[in-house]
Amino acid sequence: MNEFLFNIPAETYKQLSESERYLLEYIFKNIENIPDISIVKLSEEANVSTATIVRLMKKIGHDGFTSFKYNIKDKLNSKESIEAIDEIDTKIQHAIKKNELEVLNTIQMINRGTIEDTIQKIYDADKIYIFARGFSEMIANEMTIKLQLLGKNCEMHNDPNIIRVISSKLKEKHLAIFISLNGETEELVEACKNFKIKNISTVTITASLDSTLARLSEITLCGYKGSHSFFPDYEVRSRLPLQVISRIILDAYVIRTA
Structure with a gap:
């Protein structure tokens, strides 16, 4: 891996x-x-x-x-900085701490070599395809727009049927980037399998170290996801770790290609 x-x-x-x-x-x-x-x-x-x-x-x-x-x-x-918010309600303190830990732990987990490899893949790609579903689409859309502003030929797809069709058409000099919190979204996994067979470079941004997407991808960047959710009845968990990783990649790309 x-x-x-x-x-x-x-x-x-x-x-x-x-x-x-x-x-x-x-x-x-x-x-x-x-x-x-x-x-x-x-x-x-x-x-x-x-x-x-x-x-x-x-x-x-x-x-x-x-x-x-x-x-x-x-x-x-x-990382303890809770003293600065001592007068805030205890439950709100917990919410703040949860987000702080997700950001700081994600940053600590990112390896410089993996970032450099990702930057090189983006630089060398003739065209970049970003695939995401659900709340991860917002991060994918931001990455797509910023890469386009940097002069890269980039497009984002979130429709399952379109993802399946496009996954059979990518060429060797193309790059596929997957953004998925749990790394198990069916159509994304199916696309990644197709890319692996065709020897197309893949990068996955996820918060699940042992997910199917993480195992299939050529490069995997994994963030830290807290175990607690304030919306336990709905699949709307925070994509904050993925957001942090995507911004680091984009900032690092600008620095390396300036």
């Missing part, structure tokens, strides 16, 4: 066992709770052995789970 988590090189990630990848994904999804639990508790909650935890920690560059916890705790504590 072309992805970095906590500055883990892609080659290291590929060498992890299935259970170690599962554990890494579990830690990723529950990162805010990790500094406060023991290795035994993590073993119980993630349903893995303590030996698997120790092996994973060593593979990703830590002496053990305790040193990993301290590292994560230091990062989280460095």
